Amino acid sequence: MEKLHINLDEKSYDIFIERGIFEEVGKYISKFYKKKKIVVVTDTNVDSLYGDMLLKNLENSGYVPSKVVFDAGEENKNFDTLTKVYEKIIDSGIKRGDLLIAFGGGVVGDLAGFAASTIYRGMDFIQIPTTLLAQVDSSVGGKVAVDTTRGKNLVGSFYQPKMVIIDPELLKTLDEREVRSGMAEVIKYGAIYDNEFFNYLLEKEDLKSSMEDIEKIIKRCCEIKAKIVEVDELDLGLRMILNFGHTLGHAIEKYYDYTKYTHGEAISIGMYEITILGEKLGITKTGESKKIKEILKKYELPIEDKVNLGDLIEIMKSDKKNISGILNFIFLSEIGKVEVKKVAEEEIGNKLLK
Template identity: 45%
Template sequence: MLNILNVVTKDKTYPIYIERGIISKSAEIIKDLYSGKRIGIVSDSNVNGIYGDEFSKDLENAGFEPFTVEVEPGEKSKSLSVYERVCTKLLEGGITRSDMIIALGGGVIGDLAGFAAATLLRGVRFIQVPTSLIAQIDSSVGGKVAVNLEIGKNLIGNFYQPEAVIIDPNVLSTLEDRFFSDGMAEVIKYACIKDRELFEKLEKLNIDSVKECMDYIIMTCCSIKRDIVQIDEKDKGERMLLNFGHTFGHVVEKYFGYSKYTHGEGVGLGMVHMTRKGENMDIVAPGTSDRIQGLLERYNLPVEYPQMESKVVEDTLRLDKKSSSNDINLIMIEAIGKGYIKKIRKNNLKQFI
């Protein structure tokens, strides 16, 4: 069954389409949104190897002229050097400001292709076709696009809303187990900050049975994010809640060179770390961290926060995008389903490390 959520922002309204098998209908949807011919598809070698040929053929059969720019899978492709290469290949393929770019892949591809679309020729329209769980329930919605610097994650970026998001839960069947679990960390995040009922439902399921509920989970998470983005598109207040676990999660990812931990694994570790610190300060309900840890373990996610050099951790935290010159906004939860923003002075960061 086709479900459609509309995201309404100040400058644009766009649909999120959610339906099993919809990837094979993407060309029809795109034809309703775009009357031109040229389409640049940005994908990684893994996703392109599975879906690329058929996706391009469907576009050709609908009268489009697609071409593909392929990058290596993984976080290291979210770099300025890869971004430059993608932009060059898109231009060499004939992309103009009146054409369309499609991000076909997971969160890295969505961020990379979206940032290219936002900046190339001062803006080319783009569509998100997310193929990982983490992208379907989180990064493809809301218009945050970015690349990384060696000094930190997502430090060069923009807010640039897509023309549409096309989500097919069936494509998750090709995910490796680790990357399915990776996405479940973000699902757990949504439950922690906004939906106690979802959290309790996840506690009753497991890694196998949860896959049968993907339509419900994707709709629930996308609805939460849609509602938050409509209130706070530019991440000045309410939208910061979506970063629960991310502040320290990004530290973990960067510290280990974006190779030891996936993004979701880092977020999970960050959620447990922040909640434990909050319990020690009597600002989080007792037992909350144990419940979060138990749920992460249920979905095969790591829970042992790694040892890191405190000075390096503090230096990374000071670059966090949620910070000002003297303060940093940390995302906490009072209890399951109740997230809030806690502003602290940067010189008090050590109590959270």
């Protein structure tokens, strides 16, 4: 069993990672939650696979659980769903001092976490992430949000869970494409922070052999994320390095209206393209793009798309991370180290198309 602690003073919490831990979830929750009522918020896919198991497990630990289920998919991470989730929580008799469990991928974690942060002016919640992306990234760090018609994640808050319980066994039912997409975020951690971890992933034979060691891999990712979040909980500085590949990646996702690529696939293209660019601009050590290409190919992730950079620039200018006309581009100086370059909106074209 791997246990990590995120140190954020009174908002500190533990992350438990273990194969099969899901079957003992009630026992872990009882370490800190002594009341009876729990509301589980999940999506239709996760519910049909694991909903009953979770409820039974909570009942066996003496809890009185209820369940709120919404339709799976990013298109439902919106205010309509949120309103329904609020209403169902209230109707099920859940009060402010009770507990909410966000049980699912990043969509559930973000929406249910945002519901927890706002309903009754905030109630305690825990994360039980069920996709690789959620297990290595979105369930840790307290960013919660919903999408609006004007863009993704535009309304949200920073709201830390009380505990994160990660069971890699749950990934067995996940679509292989989703697992590969999660690997793009895993690779990102190695690229921005840990050369040794990057090489470890590079030396793996294929996805299958990485999945055999997935507990260890998830732990390393959570450790890196924890270190970054502890320094910069509110995303005012260091946390921006987690956006390596994301500025371009988000633009690619948006260009195709979120239909062609998963988030991880778009980030994969973004990481490769920004590394090529970094080499051209003399920021990134020559040869690093070759390594990025090799590792992404190993995990069968895309590295290129025919869309031209010029078309992406307009989209990047409207990125929500564009603060007062300045965008931060995260370049690798070498594998394991990053360099942040601030580029003014009007300069983006000149700099990137050089």
